[in-house]
Amino acid sequence: MEPIIKVQNLGKQYRIGSDGSAYSTLREALVSKFRSPLNGRSRSANKKIWALSDVSFEIGPGEIVGIIGRNGAGKSTLLKILSRVTEPTTGRVELHGRVGSLLEVGTGFHPELSGRENVFLNGAILGMSRAEILQKFDDIVAFAEVEKFIDTPVKRYSSGMYVRLAFAVAAYLEPEILLVDEVLSVGDASFQRKCLDRMKDVGRHGRTVIFVSHNMPAVTRLCERTILLDGGTILQDGPSHKVVGSYLKSGLGTMAAREWADGDRPGNEIVRLCAVRVRAEDGHVSDAIDIRLPVRIEIEFEVLQTGHLLIPNIHVTNDEGVLVFIAGDTDPVWRSTHRPAGRFISTALIPGNFLSEGTMIVAAAVSTMDPVTIHFFERDAVAFQVIDKFEGDSARGDFAGTFPGVVRPMLRWTTSSVSPNDQPEAKELVQ
Amino acid sequence: MTSETFSKTVPESKPGDPNGNRPLVASSKQTVVIIEANKSSFSGGLRELWAYRELLYFLIWRDVKVRYKQTLLGATWAILQPVLTMLIFNLLFGKLGGIKSDGVPYPLFAYAGLLVWTFFANAVTNSGNSLVGSAHLITKIYFPRMIVPAGAVAAGLVDLALAFVVQVGLLIYYGVHATWGLLMVFPLVILTTLLALGVGMWLSALNVKYRDIRYAIPFLIQLWMFASPIIYPISMLPQKWHWAVMLNPVTGIIQNFRIALFGNQPFVWKSLAISAVITAIVVTYAAYSFRRMERRFADIV
Numbered sequence: 001m002e003p004i005i006k007v008q009n010l011g012k013q014y015r016i017g018s019d020g021s022a023y024s025t026l027r028e029a030l031v032s033k034f035r036s037p038l039n040g041r042s043r044s045a046n047k048k049i050w051a052l053s054d055v056s057f058e059i060g061p062g063e064i065v066g067i068i069g070r071n072g073a074g075k076s077t078l079l080k081i082l083s084r085v086t087e088p089t090t091g092r093v094e095l096h097g098r099v100g101s102l103l104e105v106g107t108g109f110h111p112e113l114s115g116r117e118n119v120f121l122n123g124a125i126l127g128m129s130r131a132e133i134l135q136k137f138d139d140i141v142a143f144a145e146v147e148k149f150i151d152t153p154v155k156r157y158s159s160g161m162y163v164r165l166a167f168a169v170a171a172y173l174e175p176e177i178l179l180v181d182e183v184l185s186v187g188d189a190s191f192q193r194k195c196l197d198r199m200k201d202v203g204r205h206g207r208t209v210i211f212v213s214h215n216m217p218a219v220t221r222l223c224e225r226t227i228l229l230d231g232g233t234i235l236q237d238g239p240s241h242k243v244v245g246s247y248l249k250s251g252l253g254t255m256a257a258r259e260w261a262d263g264d265r266p267g268n269e270i271v272r273l274c275a276v277r278v279r280a281e282d283g284h285v286s287d288a289i290d291i292r293l294p295v296r297i298e299i300e301f302e303v304l305q306t307g308h309l310l311i312p313n314i315h316v317t318n319d320e321g322v323l324v325f326i327a328g329d330t331d332p333v334w335r336s337t338h339r340p341a342g343r344f345i346s347t348a349l350i351p352g353n354f355l356s357e358g359t360m361i362v363a364a365a366v367s368t369m370d371p372v373t374i375h376f377f378e379r380d381a382v383a384f385q386v387i388d389k390f391e392g393d394s395a396r397g398d399f400a401g402t403f404p405g406v407v408r409p410m411l412r413w414t415t416s417s418v419s420p421n422d423q424p425e426a427k428e429l430v431q
Numbered sequence: 432m433t434s435e436t437f438s439k440t441v442p443e444s445k446p447g448d449p450n451g452n453r454p455l456v457a458s459s460k461q462t463v464v465i466i467e468a469n470k471s472s473f474s475g476g477l478r479e480l481w482a483y484r485e486l487l488y489f490l491i492w493r494d495v496k497v498r499y500k501q502t503l504l505g506a507t508w509a510i511l512q513p514v515l516t517m518l519i520f521n522l523l524f525g526k527l528g529g530i531k532s533d534g535v536p537y538p539l540f541a542y543a544g545l546l547v548w549t550f551f552a553n554a555v556t557n558s559g560n561s562l563v564g565s566a567h568l569i570t571k572i573y574f575p576r577m578i579v580p581a582g583a584v585a586a587g588l589v590d591l592a593l594a595f596v597v598q599v600g601l602l603i604y605y606g607v608h609a610t611w612g613l614l615m616v617f618p619l620v621i622l623t624t625l626l627a628l629g630v631g632m633w634l635s636a637l638n639v640k641y642r643d644i645r646y647a648i649p650f651l652i653q654l655w656m657f658a659s660p661i662i663y664p665i666s667m668l669p670q671k672w673h674w675a676v677m678l679n680p681v682t683g684i685i686q687n688f689r690i691a692l693f694g695n696q697p698f699v700w701k702s703l704a705i706s707a708v709i710t711a712i713v714v715t716y717a718a719y720s721f722r723r724m725e726r727r728f729a730d731i732v
Contacts, residue, residue: 014730026641084466084573086729093466103571112497124489125572 002096003058004177004208005082010091011232012052012077051077052232055091061176064200064209066223066240068216068247074232075212076181079103082210083179097176097208100127104181106166106400111155115146115165118154122169136172143194144168159390159400164191171198178209214359214385216244256287258382267301267366267376270308274343275300276364276381281352287384291394291408293352295384299364300345308368310339310375312346315363318356324406328367353395353410355386357403469726476722479575487578487585494586509590510597513545520545524662533664535693539605543689544661546598547619550591551627551681552652558583558631559648562639566732576725577718580632584624591620602692610694619688622710626680629713636717636724639732660685677702680709 052074059065067075080086082093083101108125109118119140123133133140141147144165146157154162180199199209200222213219219226219240226243228236236243248255257277265272277298280286289295299312313328329335329346362384365377388394395410396403480487499506517538524530525537532540558580562569565579602609638644659681668676676682683706687698 024641025643026637026647027643029641080570080729081466084464085570087726088466088468090468093464095464095466096462098462099464099573101572104567107571108568110493110497112500113493117493117496121489121493124486125568125574127574130485 002061003094004061004063004096005059005210006094007058007082008056008092010052010055010078010081010093011050011089012074012081012086013048013050013089015048050232052081052088053090055229055232055234057227057234057237059208059210061208062206063225064211064223066219066226066244067210067212067229068214068219068226068244069229069235073229075229076103077232078229079179079181079210079212095177098127099177099179100173100175101179102126102170102173102181103179105163105170109154109162109166112153114153115141115150115157118165119169122166123173126170126173127175128173140168140172141165143171143198158392159396159398160191160392162400163390167191167195171195174207176207178207180209180211216248220244255382256384257285265302266378270303270305271310271339271366271375272302272304273299273364273366273376273378273381274302276362276378278362278382278384289355289384289386291353291355291357291386291388295350295352295355297348297350297362297364297382298345299347299366300343301366302343303339303341306341307338309335309337309370310366311335311369312344312364312366314348315365316350316355317361317363318358318406322406324355324360354407356405356408357386357388359383359385476575476577476718480577483574483578486574487582490578490582491585494582495589498586506593509593513542513549513594514597516545516549517542520662530663530667533666533689534695535689536605539601539607539693540664540689541662542598542601543692544659544685546591546594547623547685547688548656548659548661548681549594550587551623552656553590554584554587554624554627555631555634556648556652557587558627559634559638560645561631562635562728563642563645563732569732570729576728577632577721580635581628584628584631587627588620588624598692607693612691612694612698615687615691615698619684619691622707623684625714626684626706626710629710629717632721633713633717636721636728639728640724655679655681677705678709680706680713682706 051072055074055078067078069075077086079101080103081088082095083099083103085101085103106122108122110121113121116137119137120130120133124130128136141150144161144167146161146165149157149161154165157165178199199211209222211219211223223240225238226240227234228243228247236246257275259275260266260273265274267273275298277285277300278287278289279296279298280289281293281295297314299314301312303310311328311334313326315326316324318324327348329348360383361380362382363377363379364381366375367373367377368375388396390396390400392398395408520541521538525532525541530537561579561583562576568574568579569576634644634648658676658679660676665673665676665682665686683699683702683704687703690696690698
């Protein structure tokens with residue numbers, strides 16, 4: 001059968017300015033033109049990177065294809081080119097059919113407008129015609145389970161309702177080709193299931209779906225075929241279970257536990273690393289951690305030589321490469337006791353309501369402080385996802401949008417009234 | 432429900448078409464999109480704009496709705512802005528400055544100019560900042576980018592219509608008799624809209640690239656207002672400079688707009704023609720350079 005999507009030698013180059021921003025100011029441009037009038041390029045310190053290079057594949061009608069890879073592998077760039085948000089630098093794409101893209105839930109939602117108005121607005125933004133939205137309106141509202149509040153401004157919605165409505169509009173988008181980015185990571189588990197089922201339906205009816213995700217179980221459940229990207233090129237393209245399997249084994253994916261076999265344990269003649277594990281509150285190894293609950297990071301190591309002060313430590317980095325924190329064992333016993341030979345498991349407890357949402361990458365190390373010696377430092381040892389289930393009791397409160405910040409603590413807030421007339425008895429209101 | 436939804440995915444079939452259940456592929460009438468580097472034609476752009484007209488309508492509708500929902504004063508704001516400016520101008524220039532306004536009462540004269548100018552200035556400002564303000568849409572969804580500045584300009588037409596009601600009231604109050612010339616208001620408003628679209632579109636694209644444009648826009652608008660016959664009639668200027676003032680496309684519009692309302696003299700076709708030609712040049716250039724710059728919007732906005 002003729003492919004519905006044909007991608008040939010696709011490449012995308014980004015120019016990154018010296019200060020990291022892509023735009024500049026007119027003043028800067030004029031000044032540099034004035035200083036070196038013969039030089040066309042205004043910024044000499046520009047760095048160029050290929051976010052995607054020489055990517056080719058074909059997708060047949062009705063196929064559901066997963067795209068996986070770690071952050072920066074080029075997944076989002078590929079999706080942006082296919083959805084025509086950005087132009088490729090090289091190559092060519094042929095799309096035979098109407099394309100609907102869902103790179104974000106609730107694009108263009110306006111807080112002041114009612115649920116009803118937002119359904120129409122968002123539908124139009126996603127490419128539905130007025131007639132189409134009118135026809136599907138009741139189904140969309142029913143799917144989102146917000147019938148009673150449909151004429152209320154969405155700024156008064158709980159975050160769960162907001163996300164459900166936004167997703168419902170998208171779920172009823174019915175183009176021949178549907179491009180979906182990591183949007184299923186929001187919403188509660190049962191609603192996620194409902195959306196996955198709906199997407200599966202979409203595929204059964206002959207529509208083609210490209211699904212970008214970090215959620216490996218969802219990828220294997222939903223897609224028969226998966227493409228693994230790394231460094232902007234295709235590393236593997238084949239049946240999902242095979243590609244996902246090798247991705248996880250290669251250590252490119254998020255892995256909640258890693259063990260090293262006897263021969264290749266990182267370390268030196270004093271101490272060697274055996275395993276690193278991420279455990280959820282219930283004690284199970286898990287790569288999906290509820291933002292409200294604590295998570296344990298376990299380092300299992302083997303001391304070969306007695307007589308050293310050994311401090312295990314972890315370095316947690318988020319998916320933007322920002323170091324969130326470093327923490328070493330501060331137990332006074334181990335700070336002053338020479339380790340006997342043998343196996344140890346040191347566990348660090350990261351409290352709930354502390355990390356931000358997203359991927360956390362953990363490096364594990366054991367060091368001696370005086371003199372400073374690093375016995376091993378295993379970068380990207382394990383990784384896990386911090387997930388907010390939008391149940392209203394996380395640090396998000398009722399806010400459903402992008403919530404920046406390296407950490408997301410739940411702080412204690414107090415309020416005291418200071419109006420002049422009741423100052424003497426200023427009350428403290430504790431939540 | 433799921434089986435009938437098929438009909439809607441094939442662009443040509445109508446909703447509810449009983450024969451809509453045909454296979455999606457193998458349809459010869461299917462839309463084929465080719466994506467290649469540096470390929471975008473001008474005529475293709477126009478066809479696409481037409482295809483996305485519903486989105487344009489929804490964006491205008493959103494802007495209007497949100498503005499009148501949020502603002503406490505609601506529609507009053509659209510009227511207050513030109514009315515208050517007119518009152519201040521009347522005091523400063525009409526009473527104290529003693530500007531002769533071609534035999535028309537100064538408040539009437541000033542309001543007519545301000546009516547058009549307020550629309551034009553707001554349209555240019557809003558559309559100039561529109562692309563940067565819609566970054567969240569531009570980086571997530573494909574649509575012809577021109578819709579964004581165009582929607583911002585068009586949303587201002589509602590304010591213009593409201594402010595026009597006051598103009599009609601003033602005309603009645605000062606006992607001006609309507610003439611057939613009043614019909615010229617419509618083509619003049621269209622010309623103003625096009626000019627605002629041209630300038631706004633160009634500024635909006637530049638604004639994506641150079642972020643200090645947003646600070647330059649208010650200044651540009653202010654200078655432009657003093658260079659246009661809004662406070663003063665063109666007849667106040669020495670004859671030998673009239674040609675220079677007429678090169679400002681706003682001049683022909685405002686001059687003839689007043690004539691359309693007051694019916695006190697024949698239309699000045701020469702200035703109107705100059706305005707129309709310059710507007711055409713501005714719009715064409717703006718559209719061309721917008722199309723050239725829009726490829727990189729999503730990457731840098």
